Amino acid sequence: MNAAIGIAYLIASLTFIAGLRFLSSPVTAKLGNRVAAAGMILALVATFFYKDLTNFPLIFVAIVIGAVLGSGSARMVKMTAMPQMVAIFNGMGGGAAALVSTLEFVHLTSNGATLDHSQGLTIALGAAIGSISFAGSIIAFAKLQELMPSNAYQFSWTKFANAGVALILVGFVAAITIGSSSHLVIAGLLAVAVILGLVLVTPIGGADMPVVISLMNSLTGLAVALTGFVLGNELLIVAGALVGASGTLLTQLMAKAMNRPITNVLWGSFGATSVAGMELPPGATVREISVDDAAVLMAYSQRVVIVPGYGLAVAQAQHQLRELSDLLNDSGVEVKYAIHPVAGRMPGHMNVLLAEADVPYSEVYEMSAINGEFPSTDVVLVVGANDITNPAAREDPGSPIYGMPILNVDYAQHIIVLKRSMRPGFAGIDNPLYYNPKTAMLFGDAKDSVQKLVAATKNAAKPRDSKRKEDGRLAATKA
Amino acid sequence: MTELLLGAYVFLLAIIVGFEVIGRVPSMLHTPLMSGTNAIHGVVLVSAIIVAGQAHDTSTRIIAFFAVVLGSLNVFGGFVVTDRMVNMFHSRPGERR
Numbered sequence A: 001m002n003a004a005i006g007i008a009y010l011i012a013s014l015t016f017i018a019g020l021r022f023l024s025s026p027v028t029a030k031l032g033n034r035v036a037a038a039g040m041i042l043a044l045v046a047t048f049f050y051k052d053l054t055n056f057p058l059i060f061v062a063i064v065i066g067a068v069l070g071s072g073s074a075r076m077v078k079m080t081a082m083p084q085m086v087a088i089f090n091g092m093g094g095g096a097a098a099l100v101s102t103l104e105f106v107h108l109t110s111n112g113a114t115l116d117h118s119q120g121l122t123i124a125l126g127a128a129i130g131s132i133s134f135a136g137s138i139i140a141f142a143k144l145q146e147l148m149p150s151n152a153y154q155f156s157w158t159k160f161a162n163a164g165v166a167l168i169l170v171g172f173v174a175a176i177t178i179g180s181s182s183h184l185v186i187a188g189l190l191a192v193a194v195i196l197g198l199v200l201v202t203p204i205g206g207a208d209m210p211v212v213i214s215l216m217n218s219l220t221g222l223a224v225a226l227t228g229f230v231l232g233n234e235l236l237i238v239a240g241a242l243v244g245a246s247g248t249l250l251t252q253l254m255a256k257a258m259n260r261p262i263t264n265v266l267w268g269s270f271g272a273t274s275v276a277g278m279e280l281p282p283g284a285t286v287r288e289i290s291v292d293d294a295a296v297l298m299a300y301s302q303r304v305v306i307v308p309g310y311g312l313a314v315a316q317a318q319h320q321l322r323e324l325s326d327l328l329n330d331s332g333v334e335v336k337y338a339i340h341p342v343a344g345r346m347p348g349h350m351n352v353l354l355a356e357a358d359v360p361y362s363e364v365y366e367m368s369a370i371n372g373e374f375p376s377t378d379v380v381l382v383v384g385a386n387d388i389t390n391p392a393a394r395e396d397p398g399s400p401i402y403g404m405p406i407l408n409v410d411y412a413q414h415i416i417v418l419k420r421s422m423r424p425g426f427a428g429i430d431n432p433l434y435y436n437p438k439t440a441m442l443f444g445d446a447k448d449s450v451q452k453l454v455a456a457t458k459n460a461a462k463p464r465d466s467k468r469k470e471d472g473r474l475a476a477t478k479a
Numbered sequence B: 001m002t003e004l005l006l007g008a009y010v011f012l013l014a015i016i017v018g019f020e021v022i023g024r025v026p027s028m029l030h031t032p033l034m035s036g037t038n039a040i041h042g043v044v045l046v047s048a049i050i051v052a053g054q055a056h057d058t059s060t061r062i063i064a065f066f067a068v069v070l071g072s073l074n075v076f077g078g079f080v081v082t083d084r085m086v087n088m089f090h091s092r093p094g095e096r097r
Helices: A003-022 A029-048 A055-077 A080-110 A118-146 A159-176 A183-201 A206-231 A234-257 A262-267 A291-299 A308-314 A318-330 A349-356 A367-376 A446-478 B002-024 B027-053 B058-086
Strands: A303-308 A334-339 A362-368 A377-384 A414-419 A441-442
Touching: A003 A029, A003 B027, A029 A118, A029 A159, A055 A080, A055 B027, A055 B058, A080 A183, A080 A206, A080 A308, A080 A349, A080 B058, A118 A159, A118 A183, A118 A206, A159 A183, A159 A334, A159 B027, A183 A234, A183 B002, A206 A234, A206 A262, A206 B002, A206 B027, A234 B002, A234 B027, A262 A367, A291 A334, A291 A377, A291 A414, A291 A441, A303 A318, A303 A349, A303 A367, A308 A349, A308 A446, A318 A334, A318 A446, A334 A349, A334 A367, A349 A377, A349 B027, A367 A446, A414 A446, B027 B058
Parallel strands: A303 A334, A303 A377, A334 A362, A377 A414, A414 A441
Antiparallel strands: none
């Protein structure tokens, strides 16, 4: 590696750090991504000046194929499908890291040479971790894309089976560390690591996928850093370590938001236990509300809190929702949005949707900031959210989600729930909120329901609006 | 050994930088951040190009080809997805209306 390439890599490393820093503020986030992308292009161009680099046509064709497929699918996919896109691209990175480690293994052992222990260990770990991330991310993608059932399941023997597979993998890593140069051993290692990734993620329910994607993201970072060790490339070490650290931090934040240690996500059984749910009082019924009644209820209240969930993302109702909140705002209702940290399928999923609809950040509140306000809230409008509002998490020690922090919407005066049907949420458990006498259900597609609410609110808000104008005129004449 | 030790220094310092830089990110930017870090580890494409450039027989060329395709997917897909996400944060906080 000559000095010019080294300097280009150094600059690229700095752009990655700067990019992440800029990504931490909404104002500079766009710039941050551009800065990091520019650094990436610099690093890629510099790499072509490596001494003794051959196979240019092959490399070029492969890059073009990846670029066209990658940017094409990323451009075409709907905003709701973003989480699984991150999962699949992450899996590609993990797979690439595993293949790079494998090739370096073949390259270093080509002339009957043996690896020293540190080389063997970094190559084996890079190949293993990359493969686990590859397989795990593809399962996460398939679950979110609903190509396979997203429910959680756990048998008593899965833990032992997983532990067994992990032990075999450790055996392969050890074999390469102590100097095995057999191609069969590295192939076996890759196969077992892929199997481990599959069996590790398959039993995990869709509700936990954000945590899983974040974990896989940090694993890929680690695998990339390991390939950096193998190739003696500081750029890869810096970038991989940055991603490994951030991914770990994000994973912890998410697991914390669900009050579930990461080990619990991986080896627990969210929603896989027999679904008992909270004991419902005998004769508990679900109350339905008409669109007009719901609109009047909101238009004539002081404070309304909107709780968005995954259903909002599916229905793509964010623009209609903003129209509704604007209408309410204009007629003097104080409207706030309450965001649960794990609402949707990724952390910040709801914020992205609301930002798309230009909802001002000043109206958007995080769980800890708004949970104290529900008792003084007149109406809570729950749009396609379920588990994050389930009071069983607070009150029923027998519930599978017991202990998960929730939005205390049941403390409000009235709760209106927009929901497609009585189907349980992603965790697969019943929600006693719907049987609360204060709760009224408005069934239907979220977009459709919100649209109807907008129309009805226009009518409902009129008298009050004109009264406000009269008051204003009165005040003006008095002055 | 010195090279490994140097790598370890770089690795550990980068981890500390990673924690420091990311610790300040508000939760609403967690999705774009995850997506952005996902694009950054696409730098694995650099290593894929290097190993592809030293492949000498058909089987390693085939594996190298796939490594470059996967790395390229990670880089280009990752940055485009992130770009689409951060494009939504165009207005300054609370500035609308």
